[in-house]
Amino acid sequence: MTSGDAGTPKGGGKLFALVDCNNFYASCERVFNPALRNRPVVVLSNNDGCVIARSEEAKQLGIRMGVPAFEIEPLLTAHGVAVFSSNYALYGDFSSRVMTTLGALAPSMEVYSIDEAFLDLTGIAPEEAMALAHCIRRTLLKNTGIPVSIGLAPTKTLAKIANHFAKKNNIPAYLLDTEEKITELLRATPAGEVWGIGKKYAALLAAHGMVTAYDLSRAPEGWVRKNMTVTGLRTRQELCGLSCISMEEAAPARQAICTSRSFGTSQEALEPLEEATATFATVCAAKLRREKCAATQLMVFIHTNAFRSDQPQYARNRVITLTSPTNDSIQLVKAAVEALRAIYRKGYLYKKAGVIVMGLVPEGQVQKDLFSGEDSGRQRKLMESLDQLNRRYGRGTLQIATQGTTRQWRLRQEKLSPAYTTRWSELMEIRL
């Protein structure tokens, strides 16, 4: 060993922390429902399809991530598991509470996902960083009711691994900072658990005799570059303590927004598909307006149920280039319906549809459409009013006729918890 006896810090003095909410969706369901404490809890995907979040107790029962709910029905009943449909309004609200609290406690933060954030703690001494981590954990628990685990290390990839270690061992925070500790933990970590290494790469590595994160960190750079592209190479370097993935504090401008759903029951006729597609288009339009941007293209896709090999399969998409960038619900619905009609074929049972708006540009930068006679100022005012009404009185208060009212295609959501924090009508009542 040339550099670094045991105990020498790695990574050129950089220090990252990954703060990750424990079993986030399950924890959100628990905050307003203390009866769920110590009880196994699972949250299901849209359509009550598969398990996407599990409390510790549910994990203990051997319930795997992503398993279809119907396969474990008996197990759920036998153990009195509390089962919830996903309630994204609730989780989104908790996420912003957590991130706001966190942002106030740390020098610099990157919100990485709904339940995770990276902090840059470079320049803070290890003991102080650990003290800060404990303080963050206590404050988040007190202010939001959400438990977190924190991993600290000289690179983001190692901070992820440190975080897994903290979670697995049920400790609030773990500092992975010396060569000796890093080597030991990498030897104990399967390559497939490393951030950036999915199934395919794990299999490729295994085929070349590399099974642990440590093996990957020792793999020849040229081989990694050739077989796993530059992203793979960055991962390898990060495992060695060389920070290659930097903080992104300002969220980069989004490139696409997608709204899609599987239907509760498959749909054959054009009309319900039109209603669904129109609804997805208005949701995309509202998201565009919230993010203050406009789309230059819109894509609609539809497909049958790929799991039903006994039924005829069909899948198509159609892209429409808009005459000028827009976030107007009416224009986007028009384009979406046009695209849908172009690809719809009779005689199939459609299971899923979606709308993707692409080629996003900032709203202010939108060129006025010279060939459109429409008064864009009036259109914008109309959309502002629509957003306001739907914000104040609830989603779907005001909608476009094509969206329809039958909603035959709607999701199955049989176990939805109340929107405690985002709907006046569903606020908790406390009796004294």
Next chain:
DNA sequence: TCTGGGGTCCTAGGACCC
């Protein structure tokens, strides 16, 4: 009967141009 949704990044290869 029942199997999620929403993103990003990278590369190879074709079209096209000079």
Next chain:
DNA sequence: TCTGGGGTCCTAGGACCC
């Protein structure tokens, strides 16, 4: 019979993430 080389742009597809 001969039929280069190099650049850019775009797209489809594959890999990954939570």
